Amino acid sequence: MILGRGSSPRGLFLKLPAPQIVEMAALARFDFVVVDLEHSALTDADCISLLRVARLAGIPALVRLPSVDRGAINRYLEEGAVGIQLASVTRVDEVVALRAATRMAPSGRRSVSTTNAMSLFGALSLADYVSVAADSPPILVVQIETAHTVDPVASIIGAGADVVFIGSVDLTVSLDFDANEIRERERAIREAAVGEGALLGGMAGADTAWDYTIVGSDLSVLQTALRSVTRV
Template sequence: MKKNAIKEKIKRGEQVLGVFLGINAPPLVEMLGYAGFDFVVIDDEHGAFSTSELENMIRTADSVGLVPIVRVSYDPSSIQKALDRGASGVQVPMINTKEEALDVVNRAKFPPYGNRGVSYSTRPAHYGKNSGKPYLDESNENVMIIVHIETPEAANNFEAIATVPGIDLAFIGSTDLSVNMGHQLEGAGHPEVQKVINDLFNKGEKLGMPIGTVAGNSDSTNSAFDKGAKYVGVILNNVLTSALSDVVSSRNAAQSFQ
């Protein structure tokens, strides 16, 4: 099993840039790889993927040098299925307590670090070519485990969550955080939400826990990196919608001068 490129970069203190993708579109995955992104988050929380579609998206990411991360659903088997399809890591939404973080590690790691079920006939084990302790150890070392911090409860329990062995990165879900704090109108820009986010960045730095977050465009991406984020995922739907709207606006503007 090859090294997880983004996990290694973050360990070296580097920043990585990826895209959230919630539609079954392997050609888009190829475009992202050719564009130079570091990773793709295949969104099985809000997106719509069958298990075979998930595997094809992961396979496509591998083919263009993108690290495939799956944001899993709430199905208890979703972590196992994502990793058995060949995902290099999982993002797990709505982790609010240390106990929930421990459960994530248990599901994502093979013994002795967890209780993930073992099969050597899966894609990451090269369909039986790789097996035994070397494969299990390599998987435990390379799989990236990311937990979402997106509620006031999770923010209050951040230190306990972040110090669970096996957690590689804490991801601030700013949209859910703002909604769960009751600031649906102003969203993540509300001062109270920004205070919580800034506190999480400060706590992460003190604990040596890398922080990730979401972005909607290049400006918010750069802002997140400037704040100290090591892992930023751009929402592709936002980028595409904005670009398409710009094309229509330019056309309408041109017609108005005719």
């Protein structure tokens, strides 16, 4: 488990199809990585490869998705993803669908196979595999990043979110760069998260102490390093 109130784990978005970056993140003692399938050109095969390396390197990996895709989610969980981060959530039914896609029956609709990495390719019995999955359910991270949501934020979180990630960039654009409105919206989201017992997540550098922090991406870290060398 990478989460816990007050533990402040730090993670990195992965946007490049480079397994070496996963290994370097593990060596640099990042707490987790997030394979970003929302803002990158990564393919399904790239994602599977990065998850495999993360599992072998011993660093927890989540996957960020733009929408709920049951088949893709199942493949990623079978390869070792410890959670799913869902972008731009505005409705309760999105969280309900996400939760169902990540849980096996009777708690959800996730399909079951024992020919995958997490079942040790059949070395685990079906009963043991299902039991392990039930005892360690995937982490569900929902991004709230719009000026308004269709359903109340508290209801969205209460539908099953473990972490509420405030998407500061999209929120800033959604509120037309109005600093006061941005602060008020973030305050309301934080209050809703606390009220529902969820952890708070966001990007490093904000004025808020997060329970789940993304420090940047492989691309942003590389860009910073390149500029430091050329002094641009």
